[in-house]
Amino acid sequence: MTDASGYCPAVTVQELVANSLERRDFFRRLAERHGSPLYIIEEAPLLSRAREFCETFQALMPDMRTFFPVKANSHPDLLKTMVTAGLGIEVSSGSELELALAAGAMKVLFNGPAKRADELDLALTHRDRVTVIMDSATELERLEAAAAGRGVQIQTAVRLSVPGHGALWRKFGIDPSELPDFAERATSCRHLSLNGLHFHTSWNMTPEAYVANLRVVGNCLQRLTGETRAELEFIDIGGGFWPASGEWLPTPEPADGVAAGQGPFYTTEPAVPLRRFAEEIYQAFQEYIAPHLQCRLYAEPGRWICSDAASILLTVLDQKSDDLIITDGGTNIVGWEQFEQEYFPVVNLSRPEATERPCLLLGSLCTPRDLWGRSYFGSGIRCSDLLLIPMQGAYTYSLRQQFIKPLPSTVFIPAKYGGQQTELGTT
Ligand SMILES: Cc1ncc(COP(=O)(O)O)c(C=O)c1O
Numbered sequence: 001m002t003d004a005s006g007y008c009p010a011v012t013v014q015e016l017v018a019n020s021l022e023r024r025d026f027f028r029r030l031a032e033r034h035g036s037p038l039y040i041i042e043e044a045p046l047l048s049r050a051r052e053f054c055e056t057f058q059a060l061m062p063d064m065r066t067f068f069p070v071k072a073n074s075h076p077d078l079l080k081t082m083v084t085a086g087l088g089i090e091v092s093s094g095s096e097l098e099l100a101l102a103a104g105a106m107k108v109l110f111n112g113p114a115k116r117a118d119e120l121d122l123a124l125t126h127r128d129r130v131t132v133i134m135d136s137a138t139e140l141e142r143l144e145a146a147a148a149g150r151g152v153q154i155q156t157a158v159r160l161s162v163p164g165h166g167a168l169w170r171k172f173g174i175d176p177s178e179l180p181d182f183a184e185r186a187t188s189c190r191h192l193s194l195n196g197l198h199f200h201t202s203w204n205m206t207p208e209a210y211v212a213n214l215r216v217v218g219n220c221l222q223r224l225t226g227e228t229r230a231e232l233e234f235i236d237i238g239g240g241f242w243p244a245s246g247e248w249l250p251t252p253e254p255a256d257g258v259a260a261g262q263g264p265f266y267t268t269e270p271a272v273p274l275r276r277f278a279e280e281i282y283q284a285f286q287e288y289i290a291p292h293l294q295c296r297l298y299a300e301p302g303r304w305i306c307s308d309a310a311s312i313l314l315t316v317l318d319q320k321s322d323d324l325i326i327t328d329g330g331t332n333i334v335g336w337e338q339f340e341q342e343y344f345p346v347v348n349l350s351r352p353e354a355t356e357r358p359c360l361l362l363g364s365l366c367t368p369r370d371l372w373g374r375s376y377f378g379s380g381i382r383c384s385d386l387l388l389i390p391m392q393g394a395y396t397y398s399l400r401q402q403f404i405k406p407l408p409s410t411v412f413i414p415a416k417y418g419g420q421q422t423e424l425g426t427t
Contacts (some may be wrong), residue, residue, distance in 0.1 A: 013326035037329025079103035147191035157196030180252025200238025207280035218288025236298035263356030310393035330363030335399030348378025
């Protein structure tokens with residue numbers, strides 16, 4: 001069903017393929033105008049998703065605030081769209097902070113381990129807009145010294161490390177048991193105010209991790225002094241909300257690398273709808289946080305907001321056999337070997353049909369690890385065909401890299417054109 005902006009969210013692979021085929025002329029005109037390979041970002045889905053995310057949580061917690069993480073997609077027009085939609089921005093480096101400021105963000109959370117001196121300095125310069133989420137006691141000392149050196153004050157929060165994500169995640173934040181000592185040190189720092197607590201977990205198909213983490217934060221709050229608690233204004237539960245379409249995975253790789261027989265050539269792992277995330281997080285907030293603290297909930301959804309806002313267009317340049325084609329673009333466009341682990345439908349816009357057929361779809365990088373997929377939707381596949389890979393908005397544009405081949409052009413389609421216009425769009 002199409003929403004007011006003209007955007008039609010797809011939840012299943014079949015729906016996504018049907019939507020892509022319906023909009024075939026639009027994508028073909030974009031390829032004619034801007035060439036191939038092409039990265040297409042659309043504003044309508046971004047606005048629609050941002051609105052839905054905020055409204056779903058704000059229906060339960062009206063003063064809740066949403067921050068879009070730049071790492072999920074750093075396109076400047078996309079960030080401006082987020083700011084215009086009323087979201088804050090979350091950054092994890094000085095260069096991301098510069099992007100957020102250029103996009104006009106008035107409220108920025110600066111996260112990330114081991115921030116450099118110049119990055120802390122940039123945060124201090126823009127302290128009217130930036131809250132630094134401190135990652136350790138060392139960082140607290142460094143930020144206090146830098147702020148004292150300038151004779152200014154800055155708002156801060158602290159990241160709490162959370163269990164369950166494995167040893168490598170120990171690099172993030174402080175152990176919750178250290179919070180009382182950390183807060184005492186922060187209180188003695190005259191140039192910082194500790195206004196928030198933060199945690200983040202990734203790949204959440206259910207609200208379970210948020211509920212568990214809010215329980216941990218609730219326990220911590222009981223051990224803080226009244227003075228510290230009085231300063232806390234927000235609890236930031238991070239990102240990690242998986243879209244309701246769920247996780248799509250390729251079926252196991254066949255011995256010769258080519259899928260055989262009939263599709264589907266993917267499996268799906270369901271995720272719960274956003275409303276359930278919101279309801280259970282709200283209940284946990286009431287149970288664990290509200291008895292100790294009146295404060296706001298912050299969240300930092302990336303994938304949930306931007307995953308279906310972008311697509312990649314490719315052209316078939318070579319065909320080695322009926323079951324092996326090579327496209328003009330390589331997977332440097334998405335920056336890593338994403339399609340070995342995740343599945344996204346590849347839709348042949350030149351031979352439209354909603355039937356999935358086996359074929360090795362490879363990019364043109366001079367490396368064998370350059371895979372787009374092992375199947376496509378269409379009535380056949382030949383040289384010069386135009387292929388579309390939808391759902392490429394999250395962790396692709398920001399990860400793209402100049403490796404062997406140059407970066408592709410990018411076109412941004414403003415929402416007012418409802419995805420029907422090709423004359424517009426900025427590259
Ligand atoms: C601190 C922080 N916040 C938010 C996000 C966004 O996560 P997602 O895109 O899964 O919502 C990330 C992603 O790694 C993160 O590290």
